[in-house]
Amino acid sequence: MADPMRIRAVLSGDKVDVKVLIRHDMETGLRKDANGKIIPAHFIQTLTAKYEDKTVLDTVMGIAVSKDPFLSFKFKGGVKGGKLVVSWVDNLGDTRTDTAIVS
């Protein structure tokens, strides 16, 4: 199973500052292992962030997003204690959803 994400959601002014770190290999499918065998592609394709059920960011990724992806963005309308839910799905169907409370 996929490892948990590290999500930080901090209210500053009228915006929530979100930083997401994801443990994922983001394999391109172009690399070879030590024995010269192609390492199959394995990468996140979509990621969605929802604040109290309202989508605040929608992302589509390709193989060129770095290993252990990092995303940072800001949205309006959040309050302290509000729930931010981030989910991703990769090309092999693996998925992970984690929740952060706005602080």
Place this chain on the structure above:
Amino acid sequence: MKKIIITLFISLIVTGCVTATIQPDYAKAMLELLNKDFVSKGPATVERIVNQDSVQHFCSIYNKSRSEEMSEQITASQLKTIKYPSDENYIGNWEEGEKIAQNGRGFQSSDPLGGVNGGNCYACHRITKNEISYGDIGPSLYNYGKKHGNNEKVYKYTWAKIYNSQAFTACSDMPRFGHAGILNEKQIKDVMALLLDPKSPTNQ
């Protein structure tokens, strides 16, 4: 009172002596550990590091504090190791030389046995204008040929410096490329061309 002082004095001497006599030989202890704690892999062997040559041994112990006399002994002995090109032709192909200067592989535990070794010159030297990723452990060699000219004397010195840097500077940081068998004769000629050929980007 006197007695106390004398006792103190004696004990001082004794402690001094004791420390002096039981000071363990850490260098020897380390050497023994090397055999146990390292494993040969690919072209990097335990034998090669355990059996230092006299220069390596000397430069390890007298890293910073060595006399002029010792240094002269080293340079003299190393000068004798230099083999000049068999056909007296010093200059090869600078484009090949550039590849050698860029290549940092060879003799690492991760490298294949019998692979092509690089010189990795850019790790320590500035050479051409285009390569901005260069180190500064060694002096800049940009415009080397332009500055020093193209004559037999410069060829001979440059060849010797690449072949065995310690023929000129005892305990130099630079590998002894020819003497240690890192670069072969043809490769040294190509590196020579990179430095000295007027057409080489080094001299542009």
Place this chain on the structure above:
Amino acid sequence: MKLIMKYSLTILAILVAPCVLAEGSSSDEIAKYRELLADGNPAELWEMRGEELWKKKVSPNNVSLERCDLGKGPGVLKGAYVELPRYFEDVNKVMDLEQRLIFCRTSIQGLSYEQAVSSHFGSVGNPSDIEALVAYITSESKGMKMAVSIKHPKEMEAYEIGKNFFYYRAGTHDFSCATCHSSDKKRIRLQELSNLLNKKDAQKTYATWPAYRVSQGEVRTMQHRLSDCLRQQRFPEPKYASTTMTALIMFMAKNAEGGVFDGPALKR
């Protein structure tokens, strides 16, 4: 001779002045690159997994590592790392963090030595438990000062052996650790080299390992760092968690004394 050197250096400096300027902006940009990456260090993901592993009961003994004594008493993590390597009476040996972890995994959790050191350096699809544990344990010493001791004769011995090894030139390329790490402000390619004999430099370097290495996408420990150094030094492969490596770590840790620990960091 020295005079000539100085003289020619001055000439050189004049000649290459425009390039020095360019170089200056290069290093500024690299500093910026590092700064941009510092925000959001994936090492935090390793710390999270490490904490879980530290508290997880493992067979055959079905106990967690929470009873492991890293030098400050069983289960005490705060400040444990900044005093390692240290002498441990129960084994009559000086151990670094990784050796001690292996000891706890075998003696407390009942793993075989092979199990305890398996995948010590992680790779894609084969994550390392040790790297995660080290990330977690060291993170518990963030902000504390490096304070290893060399008072015990065995600690002194480790330090001195490490020092001898630091200067030991050998192999095809005549390299020692000192070749690259005993002068101030030198670069290999564009990478700055730390002078591990200069206190400030040694502190800055030592106190920022372990680190997430962007080139490898893994958190790497001190043992891994040294292993990779030695590979490039053209030395054969050091055995994982060996006495020589602990000795070298002891030498470096002592030189970094007083440095504020700021790991796990993020590096190239």
Place this chain on the structure above:
Amino acid sequence: MDHSRRSILKFTTIFGLAVATNLLGSMKVFAAEWKSKSFEAKTMEEALKELGIDKYTLSSDVTVNSAEIAENGAVVPVSVSSAIANTDYMAILVEKNPSPLSITFNFPEGTDAAVTTRVKMGGTSNVFAFVKADGKWFAASKEIKVTLGGCGG
């Protein structure tokens, strides 16, 4: 084409309904869809075509911020922002990558059209940001040099 678009629309409606009635767990809901054609395009031109970008204006209101030199191409931090009102979509492309399109974002109302992420670069290249605002495309770029590092291979 028309047909398939309609079926997607239909699918979305059903999907939306399912969400409303909470038939699907919230974690399965993704508005964005991974389009292989745009991400697998081998040139920037091709990728732009797949994204439906035929005309665009270079704009100083779009900024691509990063260090000019990346020590490692595997991880290149990039911040992109748009000061153009109603920016609701953004794509980051690395011109010289084997597949230039790296990542796209949809910004719902209330979310700043500004993100920071990290991309892989095969070598020195221009990094482009294309943004859509009120149906129009704007772009900006920045050259990022990728250096070789360290001793040895």
